[in-house]
Amino acid sequence: MSTLRGVGVSPGRAAGPVVLVHDRLPEPALGPEPADPAAEAERIRPAAQEVAAELQDRAARASGDARAVLEVTAAMATDPSLLAAAEQAVRDRRLPAPRAVFEAAAQFAEALAAAGGYLAERVRDVEDVRDRIVARLSGVAVAGVPATSTPSVLVSRDLAPADTADLDPEMVLALVTEEGGPTSHTAILARSLGIPAVVAARGALTTGAAGARVxxxxxxxxxxxEPLTPEAAARAENRWHGSGTTSDGHRVKLLANVGSPAEAGAALDAGAEGSGLFRTEFCFLDATSEPTEARQREAYAAVLRPFAGKPVVVRTLDAGADKPLPFLDVDAEPNPALGVRGLRVAFDRPDLLDRQLAAIVAAAEDTGAEVSVMAPMVATPDEAAWFAERARAAGAARVGVMVETPAAALCAGEILSEVDFASIGTNDLAQYTCAADRMIGALAALNDPWQPALLRLIAMLGEASGAQDKPVGVCGEAASDPLLAGVLAGLGVSSLSMTAAALPSVGTSLAEHPLKTWRRAAEEAASAPDADQARLRARAILEDAEPSATQADRGNR
Structure with a gap:
C-alpha cells in the first residue's frame, strides 16, 4: 500500500499483522452537574490511589527502565497539586469528577509542554495518568494495548510509557508510532526490551493497513x-563475548547507562564492561530537602557495589529549571532548556556539589568500583576547569565533563586540556545543534543521531581526543544503534554506553569490520547531506566490505 519513513529508534526487522492501539479515552462530558459537589470531589483521591497502587504493583514485578517508568507514573497519579486542582474544579465549577480531572491534567500538560526539554517529556505521562483516573471514575476500561493471541506489529499515535513497559517481546514484533521522538520513554523502553521500533511515522494510523514490515x-x-505472516525480529547472531573490539582488535569499551541498583545488576548480566553513565538523580527526585552526605553515600554505594573492580562514570546532579527539585528552589524560566541547569546550578550552590562529590568519593572507597566523576552541561573551558578543581579537591581520581552543547564541541581541545576525559550526550547535543525540541514529534528527524552536523561535531571531538590522548565516549541513545556505534568508533570515540539490552547486538556489529572500514563509513556518513543519506552511505561501505568471520571471532576473544 505505502512505505512511510519515520525515525528508527530501536534496531531490528520484523513483519506481521497490524494491531491498532487506541490509547486515548473520549473526552469526558461537561455535565450533568453533580447533585452533591462535595461528595463528587471526594471520589477523585480514592480513584487516583487505586491507579497508583496498580502501577506500583506492576513496578514491583518489573526491573530496569520499565520499573523506573512505572514508579514515576505511579507517583504522578497521586500528585497533590493535580488532585487538588481537580477537586477544586468540582466544588467551584460543579464539574463531574472525570471532567475535572481531565481539565486539571490539561493545565499541567500545557505548562510542561511550554517549558520544553525534560519537563515536556512528562506530558505523555500526565496524559496516561489522566486517562487511567478518568477511566476509574467513569467505570470503563482504560484504553491501551489490546490482548492478542498472535504476534503482531503495534501501531499507535504514541504508546503510553506505562503500557510500553509491560509489552511482551514474544508477542510484540515491532512498534510504530505517529508521534514521539528518539528520546521518548516509548523509544527508550523499546530499546531496553529489544523490540524494533519506528517513531514519528506520520500517517501510520490512517492507511487501513492489515500488515506491516518494520x-x-x-x-x-x-x-x-493483507495481514502478513508473523516474522520475528531479525537480529544479528550474537557472537559477542563481553569485550568491545573491531574485527582487527581495536578496543572500544562497551558500557551501560544505569540509574538504580536494579539497572546495575541488569547491566552486568548483559555483559557490560562497566558503566559510562551513572545518573545520580534517583537519590534526589522525591526529596523535599537535600539528602545528607551520608544518605547519598549509602545510595550511591548500592549502585556501585556490583561494579567492584570495573569502571563507572558518575554524573553529578543534572537538575535545574528543566528538571526541578523541591529543595533547589530554582526560579521559573521562559526557556528552561537554555537556563540554569546541570553544572550551572552548582555555580550558585557550590556546597551542594561539594557534598555530592564527597559522597561519591566515599562510596567508591566503600565498594571498590573504579569511579570517575563528570559534570553535565559544561559549555566552556573555564567551567570545565572550575569543576575539575573542586572534584580533585574532593579526592576524585578521574574527572571529566559531558559534551552536550555545540560550544563544548567547538572548544574540545581547550576543554580536554582541563580534564581527563569527555563523554558526549548525543540527545542534548542533537537538540541544541539543530534547535529542535527532542520531544516534539514533528521535529524528530532533526534529532536523528545520524544528522551530519552532529556527526561532524563528534568528529571534532574525536580529533581532539587523539591529539591529547584523552578518551572521548558516547553515553547518549545513539550508542544503542549497532550500525551507528561502529560509525562513532570510526569518528574516534573510545567507549559506548547504552541501555543494557543493546550490548550484544552492538558488540556483534562492531566486531564485523576492522577499524579502517568503520572509519570509511564514518567519513561517508559525516559528509552526507542529510540523516537518511548518512545511513545509506555508511551501510553501502559496509556491504562492499565483506566481513571476515575469522576476524570477527578473533576480535571477540
Missing part, C-alpha cells in the same frame, strides 16, 4: 493490505 534501524515502515 525496519527499526532504517526507520521505514512498509504497510500492506
Amino acid at each position: 525496519d527499526g534501524a532504517a526507520g521505514t515502515v512498509e504497510l500492506v493490505a
Whole structure:
C-alpha cells in the first residue's frame, strides 16, 4: 500500500499483522452537574490511589527502565497539586469528577509542554495518568494495548510509557508510532526490551493497513493490505563475548547507562564492561530537602557495589529549571532548556556539589568500583576547569565533563586540556545543534543521531581526543544503534554506553569490520547531506566490505 519513513529508534526487522492501539479515552462530558459537589470531589483521591497502587504493583514485578517508568507514573497519579486542582474544579465549577480531572491534567500538560526539554517529556505521562483516573471514575476500561493471541506489529499515535513497559517481546514484533521522538520513554523502553521500533511515522494510523514490515534501524515502515505472516525480529547472531573490539582488535569499551541498583545488576548480566553513565538523580527526585552526605553515600554505594573492580562514570546532579527539585528552589524560566541547569546550578550552590562529590568519593572507597566523576552541561573551558578543581579537591581520581552543547564541541581541545576525559550526550547535543525540541514529534528527524552536523561535531571531538590522548565516549541513545556505534568508533570515540539490552547486538556489529572500514563509513556518513543519506552511505561501505568471520571471532576473544 505505502512505505512511510519515520525515525528508527530501536534496531531490528520484523513483519506481521497490524494491531491498532487506541490509547486515548473520549473526552469526558461537561455535565450533568453533580447533585452533591462535595461528595463528587471526594471520589477523585480514592480513584487516583487505586491507579497508583496498580502501577506500583506492576513496578514491583518489573526491573530496569520499565520499573523506573512505572514508579514515576505511579507517583504522578497521586500528585497533590493535580488532585487538588481537580477537586477544586468540582466544588467551584460543579464539574463531574472525570471532567475535572481531565481539565486539571490539561493545565499541567500545557505548562510542561511550554517549558520544553525534560519537563515536556512528562506530558505523555500526565496524559496516561489522566486517562487511567478518568477511566476509574467513569467505570470503563482504560484504553491501551489490546490482548492478542498472535504476534503482531503495534501501531499507535504514541504508546503510553506505562503500557510500553509491560509489552511482551514474544508477542510484540515491532512498534510504530505517529508521534514521539528518539528520546521518548516509548523509544527508550523499546530499546531496553529489544523490540524494533519506528517513531514519528506520520500517517501510520490512517492507511487501513492489515500488515506491516518494520525496519527499526532504517526507520521505514512498509504497510500492506493483507495481514502478513508473523516474522520475528531479525537480529544479528550474537557472537559477542563481553569485550568491545573491531574485527582487527581495536578496543572500544562497551558500557551501560544505569540509574538504580536494579539497572546495575541488569547491566552486568548483559555483559557490560562497566558503566559510562551513572545518573545520580534517583537519590534526589522525591526529596523535599537535600539528602545528607551520608544518605547519598549509602545510595550511591548500592549502585556501585556490583561494579567492584570495573569502571563507572558518575554524573553529578543534572537538575535545574528543566528538571526541578523541591529543595533547589530554582526560579521559573521562559526557556528552561537554555537556563540554569546541570553544572550551572552548582555555580550558585557550590556546597551542594561539594557534598555530592564527597559522597561519591566515599562510596567508591566503600565498594571498590573504579569511579570517575563528570559534570553535565559544561559549555566552556573555564567551567570545565572550575569543576575539575573542586572534584580533585574532593579526592576524585578521574574527572571529566559531558559534551552536550555545540560550544563544548567547538572548544574540545581547550576543554580536554582541563580534564581527563569527555563523554558526549548525543540527545542534548542533537537538540541544541539543530534547535529542535527532542520531544516534539514533528521535529524528530532533526534529532536523528545520524544528522551530519552532529556527526561532524563528534568528529571534532574525536580529533581532539587523539591529539591529547584523552578518551572521548558516547553515553547518549545513539550508542544503542549497532550500525551507528561502529560509525562513532570510526569518528574516534573510545567507549559506548547504552541501555543494557543493546550490548550484544552492538558488540556483534562492531566486531564485523576492522577499524579502517568503520572509519570509511564514518567519513561517508559525516559528509552526507542529510540523516537518511548518512545511513545509506555508511551501510553501502559496509556491504562492499565483506566481513571476515575469522576476524570477527578473533576480535571477540
